[in-house]
Amino acid sequence: MKSILLMLAAALYGGAATDVHDFTITTIDGKEVKLSQFKGKKLLIVNTASACGFTKQYAGLQELSEKYADKVVVIGFPANDFGGQEPGTNAEIQGFCEKNFGVTFLLAEKSSVKGSDISPLFSYLTTAPNPDFTGDIKWNFEKFLIDEQGKLIHRFRSKVEPLSQELTSKL
Template sequence: MNVHDFIATDIDGKERKLRDYAGKLMLIVNTASACGFTPQYEGLQALQEAYADDLVVLGFPCNQFGAQEPGSEEEIKTFCDLNYKVRFPLFAKIDVKGENAHPLFQYLTHDKPGILGTEAIKWNFTKFLIARDGEPVARYAPQTEPKAIIPDIEKVL
């Protein structure tokens, strides 16, 4: 099993197979529109543009941390477009921790635990770099700026 085996609903309500991104690196991020880390959308979009042929950023909005993603999917989509010109795929709001966590995030947090081996995601904008073959490569803390991931992207390419 790897990331390619999962399905998620996109922000427009359509089911998407993550296998559709096979052959590209993926940067999977749990996002929020009213977080101190929200400006990272700009850096994530910059990565998407800089590595358009080799990488796809996948944004998964989540309202589990400080209720910082209270809006509907349409409101999230509009916010991301108007404020950050986000063009990478966004998905429907999900849980990333707890018993209702999306199976993708259950898998990612188990495969790439955080500090001291903890699996739980602690806050918005936790990032997971996924290799072309669907295997998780690395996990990054919310405070890790997208540009700081470039050396790892370059290594995996």
């Protein structure tokens, strides 16, 4: 099923999206959201997991989303690609995030961020030019900063905290 969706997405976008605003995502509660609705704001896209050493970054992501709400939209993408650290259902993940970290920022449905079933958005993000690096995601909580026009402008590995100067100075 996922490979059919990947082929459909590739056909729909002619094999190559021009920017992040070309994508539509499904939220953790099943609603479709066009990323083009966020034109004019930066996006911080993060692959997340509930049972990871970096899971505490949910708190920083929530604080960042509140503190910089006028500048950036945070979107978490739960993924079970690294050590089985996101085994729950969408409902379980959403409940965990709300209960433990007060998450109100946008969460996408659980998806794959690497491998043969990688989501089209993450396939684009891991290959899009940027001044930092390209290639596969190495672990949970990697961050992709997208500018107001939908272009990837920075990429951060997992250890970069959401409220670090390294990240916030780019907002």
